[in-house]
Amino acid sequence: MQKDPTGRRPPGAAARARVTLRDVAREAGVSYATASRAIHPGSRKVNEAARDRVLAVALRLNYTPHFPAQAVARGSTATVALAVSDIADPYFSLLAAGARAAADEAGLTLTLAMSGRDPGRELDIVRRLRGQRPRVIVVAGSRVAESPHREALVEELRAFERGGGRVALISQPDLPFPTVSLDNRDAGRQLAVALAERGYRRVAVISGPAGLRTSADRVEGLARGAADAGIALAQRDVVEGEFTREGGHAGALALVERGLGGIDAIVAVTDVMAVGAMSALRDAGVVPGRDVGVAGFDDIPMAVDVTPELTTVAAPLGPMGARAVRLALAGPAAPMTETAVTGVVLRASTPGPGQSGLSDLSGLSGV
Amino acid sequence: MQKDPTGRRPPGAAARARVTLRDVAREAGVSYATASRAIHPGSRKVNEAARDRVLAVALRLNYTPHFPAQAVARGSTATVALAVSDIADPYFSLLAAGARAAADEAGLTLTLAMSGRDPGRELDIVRRLRGQRPRVIVVAGSRVAESPHREALVEELRAFERGGGRVALISQPDLPFPTVSLDNRDAGRQLAVALAERGYRRVAVISGPAGLRTSADRVEGLARGAADAGIALAQRDVVEGEFTREGGHAGALALVERGLGGIDAIVAVTDVMAVGAMSALRDAGVVPGRDVGVAGFDDIPMAVDVTPELTTVAAPLGPMGARAVRLALAGPAAPMTETAVTGVVLRASTPGPGQSGLSDLSGLSGV
DNA sequence: CTGTTAGCGCCTTCAC
DNA sequence: GTGAAGGCGCTAACAG
Numbered sequence: 001m002q003k004d005p006t007g008r009r010p011p012g013a014a015a016r017a018r019v020t021l022r023d024v025a026r027e028a029g030v031s032y033a034t035a036s037r038a039i040h041p042g043s044r045k046v047n048e049a050a051r052d053r054v055l056a057v058a059l060r061l062n063y064t065p066h067f068p069a070q071a072v073a074r075g076s077t078a079t080v081a082l083a084v085s086d087i088a089d090p091y092f093s094l095l096a097a098g099a100r101a102a103a104d105e106a107g108l109t110l111t112l113a114m115s116g117r118d119p120g121r122e123l124d125i126v127r128r129l130r131g132q133r134p135r136v137i138v139v140a141g142s143r144v145a146e147s148p149h150r151e152a153l154v155e156e157l158r159a160f161e162r163g164g165g166r167v168a169l170i171s172q173p174d175l176p177f178p179t180v181s182l183d184n185r186d187a188g189r190q191l192a193v194a195l196a197e198r199g200y201r202r203v204a205v206i207s208g209p210a211g212l213r214t215s216a217d218r219v220e221g222l223a224r225g226a227a228d229a230g231i232a233l234a235q236r237d238v239v240e241g242e243f244t245r246e247g248g249h250a251g252a253l254a255l256v257e258r259g260l261g262g263i264d265a266i267v268a269v270t271d272v273m274a275v276g277a278m279s280a281l282r283d284a285g286v287v288p289g290r291d292v293g294v295a296g297f298d299d300i301p302m303a304v305d306v307t308p309e310l311t312t313v314a315a316p317l318g319p320m321g322a323r324a325v326r327l328a329l330a331g332p333a334a335p336m337t338e339t340a341v342t343g344v345v346l347r348a349s350t351p352g353p354g355q356s357g358l359s360d361l362s363g364l365s366g367v
Numbered sequence: 368m369q370k371d372p373t374g375r376r377p378p379g380a381a382a383r384a385r386v387t388l389r390d391v392a393r394e395a396g397v398s399y400a401t402a403s404r405a406i407h408p409g410s411r412k413v414n415e416a417a418r419d420r421v422l423a424v425a426l427r428l429n430y431t432p433h434f435p436a437q438a439v440a441r442g443s444t445a446t447v448a449l450a451v452s453d454i455a456d457p458y459f460s461l462l463a464a465g466a467r468a469a470a471d472e473a474g475l476t477l478t479l480a481m482s483g484r485d486p487g488r489e490l491d492i493v494r495r496l497r498g499q500r501p502r503v504i505v506v507a508g509s510r511v512a513e514s515p516h517r518e519a520l521v522e523e524l525r526a527f528e529r530g531g532g533r534v535a536l537i538s539q540p541d542l543p544f545p546t547v548s549l550d551n552r553d554a555g556r557q558l559a560v561a562l563a564e565r566g567y568r569r570v571a572v573i574s575g576p577a578g579l580r581t582s583a584d585r586v587e588g589l590a591r592g593a594a595d596a597g598i599a600l601a602q603r604d605v606v607e608g609e610f611t612r613e614g615g616h617a618g619a620l621a622l623v624e625r626g627l628g629g630i631d632a633i634v635a636v637t638d639v640m641a642v643g644a645m646s647a648l649r650d651a652g653v654v655p656g657r658d659v660g661v662a663g664f665d666d667i668p669m670a671v672d673v674t675p676e677l678t679t680v681a682a683p684l685g686p687m688g689a690r691a692v693r694l695a696l697a698g699p700a701a702p703m704t705e706t707a708v709t710g711v712v713l714r715a716s717t718p719g720p721g722q723s724g725l726s727d728l729s730g731l732s733g734v
Numbered sequence: 735c736t737g738t739t740a741g742c743g744c745c746t747t748c749a750c
Numbered sequence: 751g752t753g754a755a756g757g758c759g760c761t762a763a764c765a766g
Binding site for chain 1: 742743744745746
């Protein structure tokens with residue numbers, strides 16, 4: 001390797017080529033400070049001619065401000081960081097899309113971090129995010145009932161706030177931060193009642209891992225709704241699976257292998273799981289929407305692309321993502337928690353009595 | 368507002384609470400530099416006792432290094448930036464997941480930026496990304512044939528490289544940067560031949576917007592394959608749609624309204640579009656997989672969740688994302704372009720002569 | 735091994 | 751309006 005003749009090795013071979021504000025200033029024949037002011041729309045106090053010159057030079061040199069340097073000088077960045085477990089899951093990509101829109105609107109850039117469904121790693125991610133000194137951190141993900149990480153997460157987020165950062169959660173409203181949440185219990189109840197009205201009498205549930213609040217709440221709501229409506233939802237008709245398509249698949253398989261018995265509807269706690277369940281059912285020779293009703297939660301776009309189209313409880317995921325960043329940005333003035341409204345969307349996967357599905361069902365009930 | 372009694376207003380009310388490395392050093396009774404060294408695993412040259420003390424204090428104070436400051440001091444960051452058009456599109460989320468894995472592996476953090484399918488905005492995004500001084504910028508997206516932005520994009524990326532950054536593209540290999548690409552022409556050819564072998568004689572195509580290279584190449588390949596195999600793919604059987612589910616939907620609708628005539632298979636240039644097309648067909652009373660074959664490209668996970676399961680040309684999206692960041696990281700030593708291998712996956716949406724898609728489904732009624 | 739001391743690129747008071 | 755200069759938090763020579 002060639003040594004730098006000056007003796008002092010520059011940070012990188014290409015370092016000389018990095019164009020800095022100082023270069024722009026020199027080239028434009030103004031001082032460093034003036035160049036800085038010219039570039040920031042905020043400070044109007046610059047001679048128009050000089051400003052134009054600076055801007056022209058900047059453009060010609062293809063200058064870009066060094067964000068990290070700006071961050072260090074200003075003590076804050078122009079980003080909002082969003083932590084999700086899995087960006088490939090439509091649930092989270094919808095949240096992300098909404099969050100991005102809101103960030104954009106506020107002139108901020110969205111940074112995404114994926115934790116990969118492990119609460120320990122989630123903590124890690126938040127730690128790392130904190131290092132970036134974003135203006136806002138939004139954590140999306142279902143809190144685990146009583147995770148040992150819970151306290152640590154709270155402390156981490158608190159520390160971030162102490163440093164002047166803003167926090168918002170998309171989750172259950174049980175952590176001391178502004179939170180956008182879904183009334184999962186009520187959503188479950190709504191769905192159970194709707195199914196009862198459509199004539200279903202005995203529903204099985206494919207739940208997520210024990211302890212996952214979102215899942216537990218939905219199941220609880222379903223049970224309550226079933227009780228209210230006078231239909232059956234037995235504890236032993238609840239099977240557990242991962243919070244993924246495969247979890248739904250496995251859950252449905254378990255149900256089928258055990259024998260559906262009188263079960264006329266299967267509810268999975270997410271659409272993603274429901275889709276997996278439908279696939280498993282079909283493979284097992286049970287036709288969703290005819291032999292058995294199927295429903296999910298969230299109303300992801302895919303719900304209308306599967307056959308039959310999936311009945312679900314719609315959640316305004318995009319708006320929720322946006323809401324979270326606005327909540328955080330609003331600061332202490334904002335309400336502590338906001339609950340999004342859900343609504344049952346009945347589709348072909350749970351046909352009513354008049355439709356082909358249920359009548360077939362009664363015809364087949366002897367099977 | 369209360370004025371700060373010192374006269375000098377700190378950057379933020381909470382600024383005092385921001386714990387810096389200096390605080391840690393003081394508290395641990397060592398010098399600033401030593402504290403820095405203690406915290407970086409790289410420099411082993413620190414008294415163990417002192418190091419432990421520093422680490423303990425850091426933990427107690429919940430100290431996080433200030434990344435922007437590190438970036439400014441070191442002249443480089445530990446991030447790789449990925450620019451995609453739409454993160455909610457499975458195509459891109461799969462790329463992103465793969466890229467994240469590779470970044471992780473290299474100890475880097477992935478930053479995602481979405482441009483939203485507008486080439487002008489894509490340029491904008493890259494500009495902004497450049498400001499973050501990531502170690503790597505990966506741009507994923509189909510180049511438009513001869514966009515006026517093309518030159519600008521190249522210049523932007525060049526400037527980034529001049530500043531010491533690394534670049535990789537996931538795209539057509541026609542820009543002067545390391546590129547991971549798909550042989551879309553060949554993929555199209557493969558699919559056409561496979562369809563011919565299954566007995567299809569006349570195929571229609573739902574393409575993306577004119578000028579989108581990915582789309583154009585796939586269509587061209589299909590045409591060539593069809594010609595080779597002696598089956599029909601008439602120019603007038605190619606309809607254009609947006610590069611989205613809705614585009615596929617609209618395209619299929621157009622085809623149906625015009626009258627399918629002798630068309631026995633419909634190929635959409637992406638799975639996402641194919642899914643939309645299937646939905647439209649179904650609504651129009653044409654059963655995919657029975658009345659007409661349907662196929663797509665990419666093999667997104669959803670392909671096996673729709674009914675009938677979708678025939679497609681599989682692309683290793685995740686690995687491609689990973690490959691791109693590795694290519695960029697490898698630097699000049701790396702090959703300029705890498706082409707991923709695709710393969711046709713035949714599924715129920717294009718049953719062969721002996722089979723029949725939907726009869727499978729109705730056949731189940733005897734169960 | 736450890737402390738001192740320049741910077742890194744930029745913003746922002748403070749005088750002129 | 752404009753320039754000089756201090757400081758943001760941290761890293762990395764350079765001496766001890």
